Amino acid sequence: MADLLQEIKKRKTFGIISHPDAGKTTLTEKLLLFGGAIQEAGAVKSNKIKKGATSDFMEIERQRGISVATSVLAFNYKGHKINILDTPGHKDFAEDTYRTLTAVDSVIVVIDVAKGVEEQTEKLVKVCRMRNIPMLVFINKLDREGKDAFDLLDEVEQKLGLTVVPLSIPIGMGSDFQGIYNIWENNIQLFLEDKKQKVGETVKFDDISDASIDEAIGETAAQTLRDELELVQSVYPAFCRDEYMKGNLQPVFFGSALNNFGVRELLDAFVDIAPMPQPKQADTRMVKPEEKNFTGFVFKIHANMDPKHRDRLAFVKIVSGVFRRNENYLLVREGKKLKFSSPNAFFADKKEVVDESFPGDIVGLHDTGNFRIGDTLTEGEKLNFKGIPSFSPEHFRYINNADPMKAKQLAKGIDQLMDEGVAQLFTLEMNGRKIIGTVGALQYEVIQYRLEHEYGAKCTYESISIHKACWVEADEKSSEFLEFARLKHRFLARDKYHQLVFLADSSFTIQMTQEKFPNIRLHFISEYAES
Template sequence: MNSNTIDKILLKEINKRRTFAIISHPDAGKTTLTEKLLLFGGAIQQAGAVKSRKVARAATSDFLSIEQERGISVSSSVMKFEYKGYEINLLDTPGHKDFSEDTYRVLTAVDCAVMIIDNAKGVEPQTQKLMEVCRMRNTPIITFINKLDREGMEPLDIFEDIEDKLQIECVPLSWPIGMGKRFKGVYNFAKKELGIFSAGYSPKDDDGFYIDDLTDLRLDEMISETQAKQLREDVDLIVGASEPLDMDLYLNGTQTPVFFGSAINNFGVKEMLDAFVKIAPPPGKRSTAQRDVEPFEKGFSGFTFKIQANMDPEHRDRIAFFRICSGKFTKGMKVRHHRIGKEIKLSNATIFMAQERNNIEEAYPGDIIGIHNHGTIKIGDTFTSKEPLKFLGIPSFAPEHFRRVILKDPLKAKSLNKGLVQLSEEGAIQVFRPLLGNLHIVGAVGVLQFDVTMARLKAEYNVNASYETIDLSVARWITCEDEKVLKEFKKKNESNLTLDSEGWLTFLTTSVYQLGFTMEEWPQIVFHKTREHN
């Protein structure tokens, strides 16, 4: 595209935007850090405004109230705030028991991620899973080592843990002085200044805790001679031995800038946020089946990465979350919904500002908008103002847990089918119908989804159902270029084959070992762990 044709206002708005998600293991401090970012951004005025997901630990009988209340309650699905002239879109990634495929797909709608590591625990399994998804897209990662106010691992040991388990090089942009009761502050390499820790530090305290010369003897008085000596040695060592931040390596996801702090005490958060808005990438180009789409193109385009039902329990509404990829959204504009081949009017788009949602007049690439959906929009759907496009990289992941659905009232079979199909369209579960028999098999990435599914079938579709375990643990989608081989494979493996809710042939089996055996036996069959949404 000729640079002379680029809309300068559009370009300015794009360069102001930062769209990211926070990834972490449960209890690493995601809710706390999210809240503190909103405090520093002025989007909320006091702590406690962001709900913790610990409600997900409630009894099964409480799931309906969880669905209505559990902070996903829209407001924490997307949070928009301003900071130092930047428009920041923070997307929620539910963790732990609430973990679902939805979590993975949120990461397809961001331009970078902030990874929180618990100072005492290092890299944990959930973080490794989320990191795998980020790696699929080479998503840039900024790391925040949290809970320095507690005893934990030595900084270099944490670096070794991150580099070993996540295969990403650590570059410290800040460095802690002590930890736990000995935690005295954080040295900022970029500004060459030291922030002295105070448990009462607040977002309004921009200055007053800093010392900008490590040779200053006041440092020995403020933090003790021993710690001052250690800090000087650490800084000299890191400056001499550590690789500097290479923006190219960081932007392709092979190097991560690292910050230390204590989110619960607000400490180290501002340093990270100040650096974040400068080094996090603005919205970039996105791949479609037809071509790459640049954000500064005048034509509007966007895709759906998430569908959330029952945001308003009174109206059983479903909101489709759009990531805007190019052009400018204006209220009432007409766009083409390419999967169904129809033109629709975007009249009541919503944008989410911390705990509130408001109708909006305009939005730009990187922004996330919510559109009311009456069952016609699916995850992965593309919308443009003109040419037909299909955005790529909105995957469906092979589930890891499976249950057989038991319908208690046979007369509700039709309602059960409808409910399962609609819930699968939201992406929380996947539904498989075996080629042999008449079972409903539900698959999910996280086990909580089975209880939520049963509760929602009852509340939304008046279907009384339960589930039982089934001896399955692996699913793979099947393709084969040779029709004859595929036909033979289907004949020999019919008892293991199912169709998912979109009609894709899927192989289900009991173990990875059994899968490996089948793959060896059928080398011409391709077994896919992920697939693109139709």
């Protein structure tokens, strides 16, 4: 038990969220670099360096320079095991990000100093606030011209509804950027322009009125810094870890991830203050990490992590107990026992087989088609973890086979990609035609690309006018249902799990259908509803 508690205390599992292009993937890389997990950082967008960003392992991500799948990365730092979940920033992949947020204990929000708070950041922070997830804010790209630090802090408070506490403040910005005063550690880190990829020296000051500060950064900058620190002390609350843990207070750090600047300070403070693995609510009770028995849940499924092998990995967040290789565990939904001979952990860009994993860890389990997103694994207890969000798709298209010789590959590819939660598949009752529903339009491109490159299958799309997918709950033998099915047969389909779905062409149609058939219930939640 003592060992389990020690392992739990060592672990910090967090997600990084932001609007696309705020520098999230670069920050992930630099955290790995400081943790010694990788030797060089791949320039995410630079064509000069062909090595892609460590966390963007899908080919389409490298081409477009955006992250479309959540990556799981781990490294050791100062006696802690840090698990990072790098999430897609692009809004078309928000569903993946929302699900990932169920698996983290805290979050780092990355904001671009020039653009400030952007739309996608607002949406994601809202989800974190709903769940009271502790958040830490990193204002990035200080080596570029941007908004005034205090204006930005105001914007973060107003637009995101946060209560911020600056734990570092910048000295100058853009071409005048000289460094950062780290309030958390009482020191100044100088930014030396000629050593862009190397971090400048750190000078410790016990007293802000120390004359050597003037020598280090110049009298004007030193006076501005003193004024600003005074302002910080009078305007912002003192940092209180309890309030941060409850999600009521958000510390803010400034830096430039691309230039390795302010990243170590962020990481050091994070290790000090971020929560260790937290209890999680299941349908029957609250599950605590220190419990002896293993529990965990699947928050992501990824096909073809290795294109040479047709493998699927189910990502499981361990909530309690110890997960052991080759032990039998209960897949609660199916009521069947499974054992895993080669569970994977992720260290930077490498996968390793692990014998034991602890609460807070993410393990990748090889999956032959047993798992769905939201599934719970236990040592025998019948419980299900709650809160994996569901979405009705917003875009619909027919999918057609463009190569009749590859029908089997296409069917397998669609089947596996749908299990990942990339999109949802509906098969029309009337003629068996297949319709793909997605949350964002960009997913169609990703599906087409991955079908071709991972499964050797080609598809085309055809537009179809559907407003919403409604899951039908009704007595299928009743005369009311039979009349509904007769009138609406052209719009009825089955989802991947054979649940009946009504594909409505407008909100007016939904309203009229509900009025005409009062005993037929229409739901707007996807296949992640408890089946």
